Amino acid sequence: MHKPIFMAGLLFAAHVTQAAEPPVNPQQLRDLEQRVRELEAAKAAADKTATRQISNNFNPAISLILDGKLSGFSRDPGSYALPGFALGEETGPGEEGLRLGESELVMSSNIDDKFYGQFTAALTPENETEVEEAFIETLALGGGTTLKAGRFFSHIGYLNPVHAHAWDFADQPLVYRALLGNQYGDDGIQARWVAPTDLFLELGAELFRGDSFPAGGAAGNGKGTHSVFVRLGGDAGESHAWRVGISRLDTDAEDRATGDETAPDLFTGSSTITGVDFVWKWAPDGNPKRTNFKFQTEYFTRDENGTFDPASSGTPLAHDAKQKGWYAQAVYQFMPRWRAGLRADRLKADAVDAALAGTALDNAGHRPKRASAMIDFSNSEFSRLRFQINKDESRQDQKDTQWYLQYVMSLGAHGAHSF
Amino acid sequence: MKTLNRVFAGLLTLLATLPAAAEIRVFACEPEWSALARELGGDRVSVFTATTARQDPHHIEARPSLIARLRQADLLVCTGAELETGWLPMLLRQSGNAGVQPGRPGYFEAANHVRMLEIPARLDRAEGDVHAAGNPHIQTDPRNIGAVATALARRLAEIDPAGADHYQTRQRDFAQRWDAAIKRWEQQAAPLRGVRIVVQHKGFPYLENWLGLRQVATLEPRPGMEPTSGYLVEVLEKLKREPAKMILRAVYNDDRASVWLSERTGIPVVTLPYTVGGSDQAGNLFGLFDDTVRRLLGAMP
Numbered sequence: 001m002h003k004p005i006f007m008a009g010l011l012f013a014a015h016v017t018q019a020a021e022p023p024v025n026p027q028q029l030r031d032l033e034q035r036v037r038e039l040e041a042a043k044a045a046a047d048k049t050a051t052r053q054i055s056n057n058f059n060p061a062i063s064l065i066l067d068g069k070l071s072g073f074s075r076d077p078g079s080y081a082l083p084g085f086a087l088g089e090e091t092g093p094g095e096e097g098l099r100l101g102e103s104e105l106v107m108s109s110n111i112d113d114k115f116y117g118q119f120t121a122a123l124t125p126e127n128e129t130e131v132e133e134a135f136i137e138t139l140a141l142g143g144g145t146t147l148k149a150g151r152f153f154s155h156i157g158y159l160n161p162v163h164a165h166a167w168d169f170a171d172q173p174l175v176y177r178a179l180l181g182n183q184y185g186d187d188g189i190q191a192r193w194v195a196p197t198d199l200f201l202e203l204g205a206e207l208f209r210g211d212s213f214p215a216g217g218a219a220g221n222g223k224g225t226h227s228v229f230v231r232l233g234g235d236a237g238e239s240h241a242w243r244v245g246i247s248r249l250d251t252d253a254e255d256r257a258t259g260d261e262t263a264p265d266l267f268t269g270s271s272t273i274t275g276v277d278f279v280w281k282w283a284p285d286g287n288p289k290r291t292n293f294k295f296q297t298e299y300f301t302r303d304e305n306g307t308f309d310p311a312s313s314g315t316p317l318a319h320d321a322k323q324k325g326w327y328a329q330a331v332y333q334f335m336p337r338w339r340a341g342l343r344a345d346r347l348k349a350d351a352v353d354a355a356l357a358g359t360a361l362d363n364a365g366h367r368p369k370r371a372s373a374m375i376d377f378s379n380s381e382f383s384r385l386r387f388q389i390n391k392d393e394s395r396q397d398q399k400d401t402q403w404y405l406q407y408v409m410s411l412g413a414h415g416a417h418s419f
Numbered sequence: 420m421k422t423l424n425r426v427f428a429g430l431l432t433l434l435a436t437l438p439a440a441a442e443i444r445v446f447a448c449e450p451e452w453s454a455l456a457r458e459l460g461g462d463r464v465s466v467f468t469a470t471t472a473r474q475d476p477h478h479i480e481a482r483p484s485l486i487a488r489l490r491q492a493d494l495l496v497c498t499g500a501e502l503e504t505g506w507l508p509m510l511l512r513q514s515g516n517a518g519v520q521p522g523r524p525g526y527f528e529a530a531n532h533v534r535m536l537e538i539p540a541r542l543d544r545a546e547g548d549v550h551a552a553g554n555p556h557i558q559t560d561p562r563n564i565g566a567v568a569t570a571l572a573r574r575l576a577e578i579d580p581a582g583a584d585h586y587q588t589r590q591r592d593f594a595q596r597w598d599a600a601i602k603r604w605e606q607q608a609a610p611l612r613g614v615r616i617v618v619q620h621k622g623f624p625y626l627e628n629w630l631g632l633r634q635v636a637t638l639e640p641r642p643g644m645e646p647t648s649g650y651l652v653e654v655l656e657k658l659k660r661e662p663a664k665m666i667l668r669a670v671y672n673d674d675r676a677s678v679w680l681s682e683r684t685g686i687p688v689v690t691l692p693y694t695v696g697g698s699d700q701a702g703n704l705f706g707l708f709d710d711t712v713r714r715l716l717g718a719m720p
Contacts, residue, residue: 031613031633113522116512142517144490194490194515200483233483238471241482281480285473288480290673336645336673380644381505382544411544414501416509419481 060109060117061413065165067101068407069094075400082174082394084349084363085323086258086265086308088181088213093171093392093402100125101406104132104165106415114140120163132163133185144194153185155192155204156227156247157298158277160184166417168294168331169374170388170404174345175325178368179273179302181213184249186225200233200243208251214271214302216256224252233419238286242279243419249273253306259360260311268316269306275299279419290336297328310359319361321350329372337378345370366396384408443579446489446519448497448507449476450695451558452529452567454704456496458593459572463582467492472697475671476502477548477643481509489514492525494578496571499528500535502555524577530555532570533563536624547641558694560625561601561708568593600705604712605630611715617658617686619646619668619677622693630715635663638676646676658684665718669693687718 071094080092102125108118120133135150153161159176160183172182192204210225211218218224227250233243251271257264276299283292301324307316325348331341349363356362374388390402445466447453453468460466467488470476476498479485489495489510497503511520518525535553542551557563572590576583612631616623619638627634636657640650658680666677666688677688692701692710700710 028613110521113520137512139512139520140517141515144515146512146515192515194486194513196491198484198487198491200487202486231483234487235482235484238473241480241484243483281482283480285671286471287474287478287671289475289478289671380544380548380641414504416481416505416507418509418513419483 060107063106063410063412063415065104065106065163066407066409066411067103067165068099069101069170070098070405071096071403073400073402075395075398080394081360082178082347082368083366083396084352084361084368085178085347086267086360087178088258091177091182093390093400094404101408102164104163106413108413110139111136114138144196146192148190148192149188151185151187152190153183154188154206154208154227154249155190156184156229156249156273157275157300158243158245158279158296159298162418165408165410166415168329168339168341169343169372170386170406171372171390173298173325173327173329173343174347174368174370174394175298175300175327178325178347179214179300179323184212184214186210186212186215188225198234200231202229202231204229204231210251210253213256213258214249214273214304215251215253216267217254219252219254226250239282239284241281241286241419243277244279245277247275247277263311265360266309266312266316267304267306267319268309269304269319271302271304271306273300273302275301281419288333290333292333293330294332295328295330297326299326300324308356308359308361310356317353317355319352319356321352321361323347323349338375339378340375341373343370343372343374345372364396368394370394382410443575443582444491444493446492446495448495448503449558450697451564451704451707452496452498452571454695454707455564455568455571456494456575458704459568459586459589460575461585461589463579463585464575472692472694472701473671477505479503479506481506481513485510486513489519490516492516492519494525494527494574495519496527496529498530498555498557500530500552500555500557501550502530524574527571527574529563529567529571530557533557533560533566536628537621545641547639548643554621554624556622557625559623559691559711560629561597561604561704562629563625564704565594565597565601568597596705600708604708607716608712610719614665614719615661615663617654617663617666617680619666619672622669623667623691626711635661638666638668638680645673651676651680655680655683658686662686664720665689665715667691670697689714689718691715 073093073096077093077096102122105121111117116137116139118135122130122132131151133152135148135152137148138146155161176182186208188206188208190206192202195201206227207223208225209218209222215225229245229247231243231245235241253267253271256267259265279296281294301322303322305320308319309316325346327343327345329341329343331339333339347368351363352361370390370392372388372390374386376384376386378384386406388404392400392402443464445456445464447456447466448469450468450472453466456464456466469485470479520526537554539549568590572586575586608630613633615633615635617636618634621637621642636654638646640647663686666681666686668677668690670690670693681688691714692698692707695701695703695707698710701707
């Protein structure tokens with residue numbers, strides 16, 4: 001109704017302006033038109049996204065990790081062994097040739113103002129689904145205290161709670177492979193507390209069901225495994241950050257099966273792991289984007305005391321021995337997107353009684369070791385391609401040259417990584 | 420027994436040296452918000468800044484020192500809009516601090532209090548690191564700082580009701596000085612209107628919007644991706660057709676791409692402090708914009 005009048009007014013105003021001022025030059029006019037277009041586009045986008053934003057906030061963050069490898073070994077991976085160590089499941093160098101890794105599906109969200117939840121399913125290349133992690137965590141206890149319950153990776157050590165896709169090498173350190181069955185995760189509860197100090201101090205304790213290696217059989221009515229850990233960390237100037245930790249995992253095993261699937265070796269007894277870990281990171285001015293450096297090392301010792309029944313023969317033999325190992329690795333981002341790394345691994349198992357000679361626990365006078373080098377390229381923080389080569393001396397008197405060409409990609413939500 | 424006594428005595432001394440309980444402890448993700456918290460809080464607040472001007476707030480490690488500081492904070496002040504998404508969620512979960520979790524009064528996101536620009540109509544990682552909530556680099560427009568100041572003063576009063584008058588008085592005083600300064604900067608920067616610029620990262624839309632600068636190219640092929648030589652050649656070609664007056668980069672950006680382009684085109688590089696502490700002159704919020712405007716004008720022929 002008022003539109004014609006308004007338009008007339010506008011025309012009149014335009015006419016007056018034009019009459020009163022020198023003509024606008026074409027460049028200015030184009031600039032103005034461009035700005036109007038930009039503003040309109042921004043507004044349209046704002047209107048469009050307003051609703052989507054709201055509905056999105058209530059959905060869990062979802063991310064999917066895709067992982068695949070091309071591997072080559074100079075020795076048959078089927079013959080892989082670490083003399084002196086009874087190995088848990090899937091603890092070898094993997095399979096030769098082209099092979100899909102585990103695809104991980106992660107969903108996480110604040111459940112409400114008091115709880116956080118996370119679920120990680122691992123889809124194995126054998127088309128099996130494993131619940132890798134499924135836990136809830138408190139947000140509102142305050143006072144630096146957090147409780148966690150469900151299935152999760154124990155916070156012992158530095159690398160244990162880190163998911164495989166975030167490792168800096170294509171495979172686990174030997175000490176994790178031998179003593180922790182790659183990574184210790186189980187059903188349990190955890191309490192941790194951060195001290196109110198500028199120096200980071202965290203204390204934590206966990207209680208587990210005790211179903212996975214190095215525990216087994218859910219001893220002690222399904223709560224026979226427990227752990228404690230202490231972490232200390234801080235900065236040294238703007239460019240350096242560090243963390244040290246000590247941890248201890250006490251497990252009870254009942255008929256823990258290792259080795260051959262049809263006639264496994266069975267261990268019953270206690271297995272106690274003690275470890276120290278240290279990580280140091282450097283980035284110029286604390287800005288890791290162009291170059292950065294990371295050094296980490298961990299040492300673990302395991303004390304097993306009980307009976308070992310080789311190949312389920314029905315005649316358990318007394319077994320009381322210590323096994324230990326360490327690794328140290330350094331990864332340097334020498335230019336944006338490119339990193340190179342070196343790693344050294346050592347293991348040592350105590351000699352065992354003559355009765356156990358010839359079993360997996362017989363170290364055969366050998367101390368397994370390995371040296372690794374890797375280089376990786378990340379097109380963005382969501383994609384990574386890696387080449388790695390290992391000089392592996394896990395087996396006695398047999399050198400194995402292992403190489404991996406790997407991709408690790410993440411789709412979906414930004415995963416926030418821990419230090 | 421004696422050693423135990425000594426330990427207790429030591430602990431007591433330690434407690435005595437901790438900041439007085441009355442002080443509101445602020446954990447600021449970026450230096451601009453710590454500067455603002457100091458302007459508004461004065462001596463009622465003690466402020467810790469998680470990042471420096473030389474760090475890219477997209478890429479920060481969830482360092483143990485940051486967890487320890489967040490554990491003790493009464494108020495967290497961050498940009499939000501997913502700028503800190505790679506590290507802040509981890510700090511929040513690890514800190515065990517209930518008061519600063521999202522949704523609580525102790526959790527303050529500056530981006531909620533300004534009008535966001537560059538909200539993407541399409542979310543696709545092929546476009547690079549885009550933020551669904553819009554471009555998070557809001558601190559380059561002083562009018563945004565003013566809007567955040569009003570909201571932050573209100574939030575401080577909510578956390579520390581006894582100091583409500585204190586915060587309100589300081590906010591009014593700040594707003595007065597700030598508005599006057601904005602007028603001054605706008606007058607000084609008038610010649611910059613319509614000037615065509617190249618930026619390293621899409622980090623200046625608010626500055627462009629404020630001063631009327633016209634962005635014609637970015638050095639990053641996609642937001643968050645490092646410039647590649649192939650892409651820089653494309654930018655070089657484009658600039659031959661559509662020349663620009665200056666190349667802007669934040670002090671934390673790698674300088675090689677901008678220097679390379681500048682050498683071939685003769686277009687000057689302007690390194691902006693980007694936040695408080697980004698240059699010697701940018702010691703506080705006023706200095707930040709004094710220096711920003713001065714550097715921009717300095718590159719004009």
